[in-house]
Amino acid sequence: MKSIQKINPPSDGWRGFIENIGADSKAGFVVFLLAMPLSLGVAKASDFPPIMGLVTAIIGGILVSFISGSRLTIKGPAAGLIVVIAGAVADFGGGDTGWKLALGAMVVAGLVQILFGVLKLGKLADIFPLSAIHGMLAAIGIIIIVKQIPILLDVNPDLYKGLSMIGMITSIPKFFANFDPRATMIGVYSLAIMLGWPYLKDFKLGKIPAPLMVLIVAIPSELAMDFVHTEPTYALLHVGNLVENVKYNADFSGIFQTGLFVKYVIMFALVGSLESLLTVKAIDMADPFKRKSNNNKDLIAVGIGNTVSSLFGGMPMISEVARSAANVSNGAKTRWANFFHGVFLLIFVLVATPVIEMIPNAALAAMLITVGIKLAHPKEFINTFKIGKEQLAIFLVTIAFTIFEDLLIGITAGIVLKMILHLINGTPISSFFKAPTVVSFDKNEYLVEIDKSAIFSNFPGIKRKLDEIPAGFNVTIDLKNTKLVDHSVMENLHHFQHEYEENGGHVKIIGLEKHRAVSDHQLAARKVVVT
Incomplete structure (x- = not known):
């Protein structure tokens, strides 16, 4: 074990x-x-x-x-x-x-x-x-x-x-x-x-x-x-x-x-x-x-x-x-x-x-x-493209601005483009830095319900709630009320699941049935399909 x-x-x-x-x-x-x-x-x-x-x-x-x-x-x-x-x-x-x-x-x-x-x-x-x-x-x-x-x-x-x-x-x-x-x-x-x-x-x-x-x-x-x-x-x-x-x-x-x-x-x-x-x-x-x-x-x-x-x-x-x-x-x-x-x-x-x-x-x-080849290996470009075209766009914009300007401008340009894409995908400005997150406990199980959007800029608040959950329980993370779950959050939730289960607990992520993945990658961003 x-x-x-x-x-x-x-x-x-x-x-x-x-x-x-x-x-x-x-x-x-x-x-x-x-x-x-x-x-x-x-x-x-x-x-x-x-x-x-x-x-x-x-x-x-x-x-x-x-x-x-x-x-x-x-x-x-x-x-x-x-x-x-x-x-x-x-x-x-x-x-x-x-x-x-x-x-x-x-x-x-x-x-x-x-x-x-x-x-x-x-x-x-x-x-x-x-x-x-x-x-x-x-x-x-x-x-x-x-x-x-x-x-x-x-x-x-x-x-x-x-x-x-x-x-x-x-x-x-x-x-x-x-x-x-x-x-x-x-x-x-x-x-x-x-x-x-x-x-x-x-x-x-x-x-x-x-x-x-x-x-x-x-x-x-x-x-x-x-x-x-x-x-x-x-x-x-x-x-x-x-x-x-x-x-x-x-x-x-x-x-x-x-x-x-x-x-x-x-x-x-x-x-x-x-x-x-x-x-x-x-x-x-x-x-x-x-x-x-x-x-x-x-x-x-x-x-x-x-x-x-x-x-x-x-x-x-x-x-x-x-x-x-x-x-x-x-x-x-x-x-x-x-x-x-x-x-x-x-x-x-x-x-x-x-x-x-x-x-x-x-x-x-x-x-x-x-070392440079490892950092800029073609596999990095291919893997980013597999996660989603919008991720590749952010990746390339960050590279371009970093090379031709400097690191600070480069990562700022990547963040700005990410936020613009989130706005286009329907993320309300009110949830850019705060995602309403409710944690409840019943019969040895924790339920974490996230509302509006779960994106990179509001994930620290979500993570803080997740870190407060004691080890060894069954945890369900419900995303059905989110309009968008971006790639950064999908990957960070995956890391949380891995770490929590290493400590004897169990994590289940639900509520993505009405969301569409932007690519075939398992950690690609998900957004609600409007019918």
């Missing part, structure tokens, strides 16, 4: 450390092997000193583990924030000045995330339409791919310095015309390893993390070709000394550029929180012990980590999905796996910096392009 594991989850705290040190240290070591090159790559792509990617991951592991609200997520820098971080550095003047002014906005954003947790906004991800969130992530993936192409080709940075996103796209032929054959060769077979490695998962060789395999191949290759003496300095990663770099670096004078400062505080706090919460939700579902995270506590922990990291020059961190999934799949039991990953990173950066500086930038670019 699924509930058997739920009865005896691993102990937390010091007892959990002692009981699970073997499993957690092993998982933490595997995650460290993943996190080390990716953290360096994310920092470099964000126009931060590369070592600051490692500083962020170390703080996310060693500090945040003790206060985190989730047990199996790994905290560290993530590719999903590259666009925002690099944009902030550029808009604040670029270079060392832009980095330090961006840090000031990140410190304040960390405090805002702490406030989010204190105000119990841990359900923040439920407020946004899923198609807009996925569109935002796909746009981030496209931007990452485009910006890493010249680095994969080892093009002179002067050819793309200061270019807009449109400029980067139109310059791709020029990048190929000026590629460095030897560095590009390393980049191409690094990309082939990253993309092809999942197909080797059933073989012993495939057990080695793909980023580690890239380093195993790329570093000897560049040594054999003597990059230090035969290639420009931009071909290799330059890290520097940890002790010399970690100091008070944040500059708050950017607050005098009020509009710009506020914009980036909002973007760091909003995008980072959304990505982190979505990861926590996904990892909770993958947890073999079906433990439920405290989203509000986790937001506070991430906010504290971001505040500390940014003060000393590090990047914003989130609960990172790829490393967290690797943590689970490698047998992690408690939060100590995240702690061990931070400890291993700290030891490595203290004793092995010369090894890190042997990494070709083309190899790091290949790793990030792979």
